[in-house]
Every structure is written in C-alpha cells, then in structure tokens.
Amino acid sequence: MYLPEDIDDILQSAENTVLEFKEARGNFGDGERSDYCAAIANMGGGNLLLGVSNSREIVGTSVYQGTLNKVPQEIYQKIGITVAVDEVEHSKGRVVIFNIPPRPVGQRVRSSGGDYTYPIRRGESLGEMDDATTRKILNEVQPDFSSSIVEDLTIEDLDTLAVENFKKQRAEKTKNTGLITTSIDQVLLDAELVRDGKLTVATLLLLGKAQKITNFLPQAEVIYEWRNDPEQIHHDFRKSWRAPYFTIYDDIWDTINARNIRVPYQEGFIQQEVLAFDEKACREAINNAVAHRDYSISGRSIIIHASPESFSVISPGGFPNEITAENILHAPPHWRNRLIAEAFDRTNLVERSGQGIDNIFETTIRQGKGLPDFNGTNNSTVQINIPATVRDAEFVKFLEKIVNEKQISLSFDEIYELERLREKKVLPVLRHKEKFLKVGIIEKVGKTSGTKYILSHRYYTHRAKPGVYTRITGFSRDSKKEMILNHIGREGSGRLQDFLDAFSDLKSKDISNLLSELKSEGKIRYEGSRRSGCWVIVSKSN
Incomplete structure (x- = not known):
C-alpha cells in the first residue's frame, strides 16, 4: 500500500525511472489503459499515475472510485500480466497508481482494445514497437541448459567414435579435411563446447559415453515405435537409444528406413511410387527434437511413432516463447538448447540453421502428401506429424x-x-x-x-474433377438461394437475421446480394417497412 509520502518520492524520482503521468480527472478509457500498461511493461516495468499532470503536479482524479478492486482483473484479461493498482488520498488530491511489472524474458506484452498492438513509449507519447526492438526482445533467451557445465565430466568420458564422426561432419560442412586430424581439445574449443575449461551438457549429449549419459541425464533417450495400425495401443516393434547422438543418428534413420514403404500413386496411365518416410524430412524432425527438447524434464524421452500412414516425433517441453503452431514457419529462430543447435549448424547434419521446419513442409508438399501438423502439442510437449501417404x-x-x-x-x-x-x-x-x-x-x-x-x-x-469446381463456384451459390426460398416457403416469410443465422460464413451484404438476385428473378418480394418488413414468395398467379 502506498502512502502520500510515497507519491511525493515517486514524483521526485530520477528521470530514467519508467513513469507515466495522466491527469485523467474524470475518465480513463480501457483501451488507453491497456496501451500504457503494455508499453510500460515492454520498457522494463514501472509506474503509471492517474491524477498527476505531465509537469508532475497532483490534480486529483475520480476514476475507479468504488470499483478499484476490479481493475487488476480487467487489465489481466486485456494484456495477460498482473498489475497492482492502488489509490492514495493525497492532500492535493486523489492519485491512482499502477505498479506494472516488466515483460517476461524474450516476450513482448500485447495490448488489446487500444490503438497499438505492441506499444512502447516514444518521448512524451506512445508508438508501435519498431522492428529492431522486436528482434532484440525475441532474440533474448532463457538460460541455455545445454551450455551448463557437467562437473566431473572429462575428455576420457567422451566416446571416440562420436568424436570422430563429429570431426568428419565438420570437415564435410566446411570442406576442410584438415579438421579430421584436429585434436579433441581443439575440436571442443572450436565448437565452443567448453565453458571455463569444463565440458558442457551439449558435449555430454553429443559426444559423451553412453554410461555417462545414463549417469547424468537418463532422460536423454530416443525411442522408436512402429505400429502396423496407427490406432492400436501396443507397438509391433520398439527400439531405444541412450548414447551420444553422433553415434546413433544414422542408426535411428536405418531403423526407420527398414520399415519404409513405397507408396503407389497413379500419374495418368503410369503407376508411380514415393517413399512413405522421406529421409530428409525425418532426419530434420529428429534433429529438431534433440536440439529443442526440454532436458530439465526428467522421466520423459523423445518418442518417434511410425505407421504406414504417418510419422510423428514427440519431444518434452512446449514451444519456446513467442513460437506457436501458427507462426512457426515465419517466426525468428528460437533455440531452447542453443549450444546443441550451434553444434549441429557446424556440421553436415543440417543444411542451414533455422530452416529445418521449412524443409519438412516443402518436402511433403512437393511429394503430394499435404501439410504436416502439430496436433498433440501443448505447454509440455511438441508433436510434429508428417504425412506418409500421397494425397494429391x-x-x-x-x-x-x-x-x-x-x-x-x-x-x-x-x-x-x-x-x-x-x-x-x-x-x-x-x-x-x-x-x-x-x-x-x-x-x-x-x-x-x-x-x-x-x-x-x-x-x-x-x-x-470438374464437378468439384462447379460445386465451389456455382452450385454453392445456387444452393444458398434455394435454401432461402425453402425457408421463406416453409415459414411464410423471412428476415435478414434469419439468413444471417443460417449462413454463418456470409456477411450481411453477401446475403443482401442473394436476396436482390432472387428479387430480380421475380421469385421473392419485400413487404412492409425497412425496419420491420420481411421477404415473401411471389405468388405464381401474380
């Protein structure tokens, strides 16, 4: 709770403190309130004072008298953050003060109902957040778990084959064969897998011996399950890996490919075939799961489900901040385990950082299989489902x-x-x-x-399929007109609202156009006043 002297202290605070003053003597709109609270949160948090002029003079306000306790919930519904609101009866007048927290790391606060989407303060006024500020915020990262130091992990705990494979992949990516003979110490330094002279979680997961992974991070496991029928509960085949990724990535694909199916489709008079599981798409999905899963969640592994109809990769941890199933193809790259992602980027495992999902989508589209989806994804899981059958x-x-x-x-x-x-x-x-x-x-x-x-x-x-074209372009419009006639004939009359209820996908103007066409065709007429009249069928005797 604020006291009058607290208000005096705030008014005398340094200029670099995030403060906003609004006189708002008798009114402060909900949209303007949302914009200012979101802007202050986006600037790092601060205070908004109502009943104070820009010159920091208390003028008093009557807003929210008797309803102040409802304001925090109203703000939360608009911008999604909790804002504390208090009132102070100062000797110079009543002041309402909003205590606004900073935005979460890597996230912008979105306003709702105001003039801006992601507002920030620009001098004495508000403005829309610029691209540079947006990129800066979105590129903020939570602490990178994969860069955490693993105490007691030494060079002797690394798998020789994993290290050799890592060198070869780097040599292929850079076209520098000299990397193959580089010392292990230099390889780790060049790949930034060492922090303060100690090995990291990324080093353990990519290059560490299997027993060390079991000891330190047993949840770092990939499980593959094959089902002849995707709806059945039990699996027909199962295999799991808990070993350095640079020793198992080929074996995972070989296991998937062993049950690959050639899917036939007709092209004119010629029978063609395409593989159900595309190697590039499957590898990209698994690489993404390894690089982006939440390794802090114990007791859960990366799961691969395959059947003759579909291929799914399920990884622990929801989407990173600001990423959704709807924007994933166009959002800036986000890395939950940046060190692992960068290690992949330094090798031939991935073509280009941040392009994995694009590659998966493009591959399935070009093969006529349709679009992958993220059904099954929630706050604790990401699931990508890649179609295996040819659709078109x-x-x-x-x-x-x-x-x-x-x-x-x-x-x-x-x-x-x-x-x-x-x-x-x-x-x-x-x-x-x-x-x-x-x-x-x-x-x-x-x-x-x-x-x-x-x-x-x-x-x-x-x-x-010319009939499909007819249904979309012509028959659908004629059918709507026929439904309008049937309604008027059955009910005796019809009003615009009746047809808005019937055709939820159409706007009022679209329905008016249909009614006008029916009138021009001599099938209906309008009776009564514009406000209370209705449409009726034209009698054939007329």
Whole structure:
C-alpha cells in the first residue's frame, strides 16, 4: 500500500525511472489503459499515475472510485500480466497508481482494445514497437541448459567414435579435411563446447559415453515405435537409444528406413511410387527434437511413432516463447538448447540453421502428401506429424506445368500458401494473390466483401474433377438461394437475421446480394417497412 509520502518520492524520482503521468480527472478509457500498461511493461516495468499532470503536479482524479478492486482483473484479461493498482488520498488530491511489472524474458506484452498492438513509449507519447526492438526482445533467451557445465565430466568420458564422426561432419560442412586430424581439445574449443575449461551438457549429449549419459541425464533417450495400425495401443516393434547422438543418428534413420514403404500413386496411365518416410524430412524432425527438447524434464524421452500412414516425433517441453503452431514457419529462430543447435549448424547434419521446419513442409508438399501438423502439442510437449501417404500428386504436377509454361519460379512461401488453398478449397485472403491470378493458378469467386479465392478451373480439369469446381463456384451459390426460398416457403416469410443465422460464413451484404438476385428473378418480394418488413414468395398467379 502506498502512502502520500510515497507519491511525493515517486514524483521526485530520477528521470530514467519508467513513469507515466495522466491527469485523467474524470475518465480513463480501457483501451488507453491497456496501451500504457503494455508499453510500460515492454520498457522494463514501472509506474503509471492517474491524477498527476505531465509537469508532475497532483490534480486529483475520480476514476475507479468504488470499483478499484476490479481493475487488476480487467487489465489481466486485456494484456495477460498482473498489475497492482492502488489509490492514495493525497492532500492535493486523489492519485491512482499502477505498479506494472516488466515483460517476461524474450516476450513482448500485447495490448488489446487500444490503438497499438505492441506499444512502447516514444518521448512524451506512445508508438508501435519498431522492428529492431522486436528482434532484440525475441532474440533474448532463457538460460541455455545445454551450455551448463557437467562437473566431473572429462575428455576420457567422451566416446571416440562420436568424436570422430563429429570431426568428419565438420570437415564435410566446411570442406576442410584438415579438421579430421584436429585434436579433441581443439575440436571442443572450436565448437565452443567448453565453458571455463569444463565440458558442457551439449558435449555430454553429443559426444559423451553412453554410461555417462545414463549417469547424468537418463532422460536423454530416443525411442522408436512402429505400429502396423496407427490406432492400436501396443507397438509391433520398439527400439531405444541412450548414447551420444553422433553415434546413433544414422542408426535411428536405418531403423526407420527398414520399415519404409513405397507408396503407389497413379500419374495418368503410369503407376508411380514415393517413399512413405522421406529421409530428409525425418532426419530434420529428429534433429529438431534433440536440439529443442526440454532436458530439465526428467522421466520423459523423445518418442518417434511410425505407421504406414504417418510419422510423428514427440519431444518434452512446449514451444519456446513467442513460437506457436501458427507462426512457426515465419517466426525468428528460437533455440531452447542453443549450444546443441550451434553444434549441429557446424556440421553436415543440417543444411542451414533455422530452416529445418521449412524443409519438412516443402518436402511433403512437393511429394503430394499435404501439410504436416502439430496436433498433440501443448505447454509440455511438441508433436510434429508428417504425412506418409500421397494425397494429391496431381497438384504438384499442375504447379510444375504452370511453372514451365509461364517460366516463373515459386518460393516456399508461395507453394505453402497454394497448398493451404488446395486443402481448404476456398480462402478469403492470399498474400500472393496478384501473382497467382496473373499466371492462372487461382480464380476469384464472389463479389465485394464476399470475394474469395480458389484454385483455377484448369487445376480441377487437370485432376479430372470438374464437378468439384462447379460445386465451389456455382452450385454453392445456387444452393444458398434455394435454401432461402425453402425457408421463406416453409415459414411464410423471412428476415435478414434469419439468413444471417443460417449462413454463418456470409456477411450481411453477401446475403443482401442473394436476396436482390432472387428479387430480380421475380421469385421473392419485400413487404412492409425497412425496419420491420420481411421477404415473401411471389405468388405464381401474380
């Protein structure tokens, strides 16, 4: 609880203290409140005082009188952080003070209901957070567990084969064969696997002897389970590894590949085949799990589930801060175990840091298998599910035909957006629509605010599925008009709200267009006033 003298101390505090003053004599909007609290949190925390002018003069405020106890919960619902709010009856007037904590490490505080998304203070006013500040915050990392020192771990505790494989992988990546003969000490120093002369968790997991891993981090285990039926509970085959990763990465893939299946698909009159488990995609998913799992969670291992239909990698620990299943393809790289990720980046195990998930998605799209997903992911687990069966090989062939005819190239982002359109069939927003429309990959359907995008008639003809195109572009609109007629005929009349309830995917203007078309066709008419009238069927006798 603040006292009047505490307010005096705050008003006399140094300029570098994060403080905001608002007179707010009788009103302070919820949106403005959210913006200021989020901005102060994003600047490292501080205080917001209501009833104080910019010149630090107390003028008094009447806001939140009798309702102050509700304000912290209201703020939490808007910006997701707990803010303490107090009131002080100063001799010069009532002051309301917000004590705002700093944002979490590596996270921005988002405002809601105000003028800004991620506000910060700019001089005497607020502004949207700039890109440089955003990158700086997102690049903050929690303490890197993999860089922690393992006491009593020595050079003698390293696996000779793991070290040799690590050298070879580095030599291949750098095209410097001299690295193969480098001493172990120098290898560790060059790879920054040593901290203050001592070996790290990353060294143990990547190069340490199996017994040492069992002693220090028994949860550092990879388990593979094969099921002939993905729905069955028991596994038909199981194998596990608790050993330095640079001795087991090939054996893990060989074990997966031993049960690989050639998936047939028809291309015209020719029977083609593609492997259910793509080596590049599977290795990337496992490498990601090893580099990003939470090793502080004991009793849980990395689990690989495989069946003729799917391939999943499940790792302990949820997504890092600011990463979600929705933004993972475009968010800046985040490393839970940075030292392990950097060790991979120094070898031939990965092509480029931060590109693993992109590679997985691009591979499955190009093979006609559709999109991977993260179903099963929660705050304590990340699960990536990679499809193993071909869903639409003709889609890839269609894109290749367009690319060759038009002499264009398609980036990963463009291919990904087109694959989303293929799966959804209709999308209201496309980032690359102008290019797609120009080369004939997509078409527009609908008018004004109801405009949406579909793959072109040429695609559905290519797939010998013209009926699907008709259903999406024509039949669906006619069916909605038929439903409107059926409703009016059954109920005797119909109002706009009735049809808004019936067609939740349409806006008021879209439904008005359908009603206007039916009126122009002489099938319905409007009776009564604009406010209380309704639509009725036109009698055939009229």
